Amino acid sequence: MPSVTDLHYVSLAVPDLAAERRFFGETWGLIEVAEQDGKVYFAAEGMPHPYVIVLRENEERMTDLIGFSAESREDVDALFEQVKASGSKIISEPGPADGPAGGYAFRFFDPDGRAMEVISDTTPREFRELDKGEAIPIGISHVVFHSPDHKGLANWFENALGFRLSDWIGEFMVFLRCNKAHHRLAILPGPPALNHIAFDVSSVDEMMRGLARMHRNDVELSWGPGRHTAGNNTFSYFLTPNGNAVEYTSDLEEVDEETWEVTHYEATPDITDQWGTGRIITGNVPHAEMSPDKALWQVPA
Ligand SMILES: [Fe+2]
Known part of the structure; x- marks a missing residue:
């Protein structure tokens, strides 16, 4: 069964582009790599992805597009058939991709109406190994969504895009x-919206140094620092100037496909904060979007 192979990028529309651009490019530690058709592209130093964040200006803050990588054009074509068979509404059939790194892609809506792209053959960028203590993103790590049918949506991601189930926390988070x-x-669970975008940093050391840099730049810590249970990754969450939630994370667990067994963690109050530090410092109040994304069912600009 064909599968996407990575999270490639998240494309965001924001009212204050200048502030968001400064945040991602100067404070957060991504690198601005291109500007094209009103969109600004950012890459991460430690990853070959040509871009991981795309920004454009818009009256409303919304999530334009989520991009996933595929291994080859053949996989893009096979995934297109699989997505079509899942009943998803197609935006564009496989063909030349938009954006500064070329590629081959198709676009569609997930069952909640989020616009998505599956893309292969983008021109990779030269990347480098980060120095010890360099508290900037290696790359994009993960996205978290809210959905009114989070179980159904998880099944859809398994069947349409080839995702595999890693763990559950209670009946609550997959x-x-x-x-x-x-x-x-x-x-x-929740109204269809983006909860946060996470970026990998090298270790817990860089996560803490990144946290301190945010503090020096008056970016408020919204939750953390701490270590999650499912995935065993460390975390600190912040809000960008336009209110997008972003996370520095490290040490995310690696899965051996042959031997992995799904754990259903009990949803205890400390389950998302192993160390308990997040509860002491910011309180156990992870960011939650309580209204539907403004971009649902809209063909991305
Ligand atoms: Fe996260």
């Missing part, structure tokens, strides 16, 4: 992978 990383996607 973690899905498309490569050896424990999760590239997780889903929570």
Whole structure:
């Protein structure tokens, strides 16, 4: 069964582009790599993806597009058939991709109406190994969505895009992978919206240094620092100037496909915060979007 192989990028529309651009490019530690058709593209230093965040200006904050990588054009074609067979509404059939790195892609809506792209053959960028203590993203790590039918949506990601189930927390949060990383996607109940975008940093050390840099730049810590249970990754959450939730994470567990067994963790109050530090410092109040994304069922600009 064909499967996507990675989370490629998240494309966001924001009212204050200048502030968001400064945040991602200067404070958060991505690199601005291109500007084209009113969109600004950012890459991460430690990853070959040509871009991981795309920004454009818009009256409303919304999530334009989520991009997933496929291995080859053949896989893009096979995934297109699989997505079509799932009953999804197609935006565009496989063909030349938009954006500064070329490629071959198709677009569609997931069952909640989020616009998505599956893309292969983009021109990879040169990347480098980060220095010890360099508290900037290696790459994009995962996205978390809210869905009114989080179980149904998880099934859809398994059947349409080839995701595999990694773990559950209670009946409440489901973690899905498309490569050896424990999760590239997780889903929570709630109105259809983006909960957060996470970026991998090298270790817990860089996560803490990144947290301090956010503090020095007056970016408020919204939750953390701490270590999650499912995935065993560390976390600190912040809000961008336009209110997008972003996470520095490290040490995300790797999965051996042959031997992995799904754990259903009990949903205890400390389940998402092993160390208990998040509860002491910010309180156990993870960011939650309580209204539907403004971009649902809209063909991305
Ligand atoms: Fe996360």
